[in-house]
Amino acid sequence: MVGPYTTALPISQDAVLRAAVSPGQGAVVSFVGVVRDHHDGRAVVGLSYSAYLDMAERECGEIVQETEARLGARIALQHRIGDLAVGDVAVVVVAAAPHRDAAFDACRAVIDAVKRRVPIWKHEHHADGSSTWVDPTAEEGG
Amino acid sequence: MVGPYTTALPISQDAVLRAAVSPGQGAVVSFVGVVRDHHDGRAVVGLSYSAYLDMAERECGEIVQETEARLGARIALQHRIGDLAVGDVAVVVVAAAPHRDAAFDACRAVIDAVKRRVPIWKHEHHADGSSTWVDPTAEEGG
Amino acid sequence: MALLRVRTFARYAELLGDPIELDVQLPISLPSLHAALKRLPRGDLLPAKLLIAIDQRLAQPDRMIIGTEEVAILPPLAGG
Amino acid sequence: MALLRVRTFARYAELLGDPIELDVQLPISLPSLHAALKRLPRGDLLPAKLLIAIDQRLAQPDRMIIGTEEVAILPPLAGG
DSSP, X not given: OOSOOEESSOOOHHHHHHHHOOTTOOEEEEEEEEOOSEETTEEEEEEEEXXXXXXXXXXXXXXXXXXXXXXXXXXXXXXXXXXXXXXXXXXXXXEEESSHHHHHHHHHHHHHHHHHHSOEEEEEEETTSOEEEOOGGGSSOO | OOSOXXXXXXXXXXXXXXXXXXXXOOEEEEEEEEOXXXXXXXXXXXXEEEEOHHHHHHHHHHHHHHHHHHHOOEEEEEEEOEXXXXXXXXXXXXXXXSSHHHHHHHHHHHHHHHHHHSOEEEEEEETTSOEEEOOGGGSSOO | OEEEEEEEOHHHHHHHOSSEEEEEXXXXXXXXXXXXXXXXXXXXXXXXXXXXXXXXXXXXXXXXXXXXXXXXXXXXXXXX | OEEEEEEEOHHHHHHHOSXXXXXXXXXXXXXXXXXXXXXXXXXXXXXXXXXXXXXXXXXXXXXXXXXXXXXXEEOOOOOO
């Protein structure tokens, strides 16, 4: 799919799905990132995503086009920007391909590249009223 | 989730998703198998799934419980039985976990095990009026 | 000799009917069961390697059937 | 000396404001830009390894800035 890949509005998983699927593709793999109620041992009540929007759109477009060309999959990607509550959808990746190997590989490659390359930042709001900027380079897991 | 894992009614992807997701799980990976318009170079207009239902339910239950225990994921699984048209959803697997590694691994493990272990058969209907029983052991891909 | 009931599915049900009743000596090994199935009308169309389920689990080749089990023969699986 | 505009985001925007205007000699290397940023109020809180984007792409360490580019400093990425 073409952009925009970032949105300040709630993400419709159905719309993202429809953007990737076509009758020749029998395997559809989706990744949905949801705001969790905890992180690094602390209770989380919500978070705010900010972005370097122009660069984020360019990186997302490159990731989608590179992966579509490399794996023969069709890909749809949406990343939420702004204020999110626990349970809200932060990011959706859908990869559709004739067979499941390519669909799994493409979906995984896109979400990994989004985390590695796209200039988006997460300000996490805790139950005690404090906030922290999340730094994945300083922690385990993800 | 608990069974039944097979259904003669159209699958609601939303319902399967809701069966797996909870606020502690930030990563949700789904696999959707859709009836394709071609297979092995022939045009396909629809197919019929039949099953050894008691054994299929038992195998699906074992696959779900083994994978949930091994990978710490929550899993929902639905496989359609009966007559399907091109574009219909044949199978949905949803794996929810705190992080994406476990969610991807669990989703992939479940669909691979379903294809390997669950006694379900596919009768494929072609555009020329003929039908064939699909034998994945005799072909490439999948 | 005793009657052993065998369930069939999909292509095997089309070939042989479902269920089948086989007149065999019990207990019976899986190779002997396979041979008895091959002697049925159109049984020669069964493959050399046959999936057999006993009590809803795929059976190991050295398994013996005493006659009280639920026995089924399964075409190549094609779900998912 | 010339004014170089640098965009900042997230935690760096909180620390330093956005955008920053730096009075520097052009062209400027990335280590010299980093040193100039470190001399700003609270600039000492920037990390030793700083992500710099030039024209919306992550810059290689040997890149020179002539002053016509869009320059930005990026905190550790945390999308997805």
